[in-house]
Amino acid sequence: MDQIKKYMQENQELILRDIQYLVESDSPSNNKKLADICNKKIQNLFQRYFGYKPEEIEQENYGNHLRFEYGEGEETILMLSHFDTVWNEGDLAFKVEGDKVFGPGILDMKGGLVQAIWALKALQDLHIPLSKKVIFLCTSDEEVGSPSSKEIIEKEAMNSEFALVTEPPVAESGALKTGRKxxxxxxxxxxxxxxxxxxxxxxxxxxxxxxxxxxxxxxxxxxxxxxxxxxxxxxxxxxxxxxxxxxxxxxxxxxxxxxxxxxxxxxxxxxxxxxxxxxxxxxxxxxxxPPMNRNNKTSELFIIAKRGAKDLGIDLKEEYVGGGSDGNFTANLGVPTLDGLGALGKGIHARNEHILASEIPNRTALLCNLISSL
Missing domain, CATH: 3.30.70.360 (Alpha-Beta Plaits)
Incomplete structure (x- = not known):
């Protein structure tokens, strides 16, 4: 069995525990106080697993953003996650029903954010070398159009070889998103x-x-x-x-x-x-x-992801979708961008928002494999 997949299977419950840790901290986009509380929890995870905290980028009207560096190298991979949600405090509660795990923002996209942390943790624990530095941005205002983080994202993207976005994949197929309106x-x-x-x-x-x-x-x-x-x-x-x-x-x-x-x-x-x-x-x-349009470099990046997915027993697809994300900004600058690398589930912006616990190892391993391949 692939060592990364085995690692994720062995740590599935711990990954889910960390997801619960963040999901139980409500962080609506328009509530800076609550968003900053969730921000501190994210910092705690980085400190616990890597021994150092991200840089905190302070904001006046939104939650503070986080910038974390992992690895070394002159070339960089930009990884994007957001921790704000469309839900007000108390709207939804964390709960588990069989394989389905529910909660505010668990799919969009605290599940993907935590999986990204564990993807880096696996690289560290398994001593897998990288040829590029990873710049990991965790932002607090994506659901309202990224008014305070857009400039930060674009600045990092201009210095990056690739952009990986941990929004959820397409619900039914698990496909990655290579184009967005x-x-x-x-x-x-x-x-x-x-x-x-x-x-x-x-x-x-x-x-x-x-x-x-x-x-x-x-x-x-x-x-x-x-x-x-x-x-x-x-x-x-x-x-x-x-x-x-x-x-x-x-x-x-x-x-x-x-x-x-x-x-x-x-x-x-x-x-x-x-x-x-x-x-x-x-x-x-x-x-x-702006639209996120697929180009030849995006195609090459998807082929790398598809190759890594095959090793995990996943027949990875790609799709064009109507929703926007921060990947629109990076793709518009010509940076090869893959979106949909987060947790698999259903119910984005709906009261039945949930992820599938059984898919956590595969989807986290997929992201980890992709990072290591770049």
Whole structure:
């Protein structure tokens, strides 16, 4: 049996224990206090296994980021994980039901972060030499678009030969992600004029009616044939039923396969005009992540991963997906990027979010094999 796989099988329960240690520490993106508590737990793991802590990169509005170096060499491998989650404190609890292990952020992506730590630990404990230094970034704001970590990620990527992202693989197939759509986010703020709905309805200018008209128009820009989706995922406005609504705000999520298509939709958003006289309209937001497109270097990197997976008895596949990640940033800079190297499971951003305990050894060994092969 492959020594790395055997090592992971022998330590499966300890890896799961460490995953539980982080998952039980809620770390929503918008709560710096909680994110920093989780940050300290991650530092404890590095200190316990490697004898030194990561560099802490302090942030004002988000949890502090972590930068950890392992190995030596002039060339580097950049490894990316995030520890923020979409869940508020107390939303979900850690629990085990058979092979399924549930918890907030366990799949996206604290499971992958812990597996990455153990991949490096295996290299250390098994005395497997590396030809490149590993730079491991653990960030706290990926779920909200990486506003404070993007620049850090791109700076490290510019000096890296490869980028490995420990987001979960494709749920059904376990495939790695070699392509992702670009993402854009917008908020449309509408101001109208309030009036009594019974006595003076004609004097009002409804912000909700205007929002409805804008939403129908924007969602009509969805084109499945070219892979573009425009989704209004949130809306608020109005108040009492007997008052013409004075204000309304809705949020728009855009996914596209090319930068040109992102820019086309961005122009549409910037040029939105009111349908009704007396309405004022403001758009904020913009393009967040560029598309992550596969190239020849990505193909070569995937072949290396597939070769290592075969030694583990895994028939590794690759897929193009709609969700974005920090791998979009690295790939856009021309760095060969493989995504989906984290824990296997289902339920990203859903209440049934879980990983499969039985897959922990294989997926951790896969990442470890890949790092050692580069």
């Amino acid at each position: 670009g993402t854009s986010k917008y908020y449309v703020e509408i101001e109208g004029k309030a009036a009594h709905a019974g006595n003076h309805h004609e004097d009002g200018i409804s912000a909700i009616k205007e929002a409805a008209q804008q939403i129908v128009y924007l969602e009509s820009q969805t084109n499945y044939d070219i892979g573009t989706t425009v989704n209004v995922g949130s809306i608020k406005g109005g108040g009492k039923l007997n008052v013409v609504s004075e204000s309304s705000t809705f949020g728009v999520d855009v996914r596209a396969k090319s930068l040109e298509e992102q820019q086309r939709i961005d122009k549409i958003m910037r040029e939105l005009k009111p349908h009704t006289e007396g309405i004022t309209l403001k758009v904020r937001g913009g393009i967040n992540r």
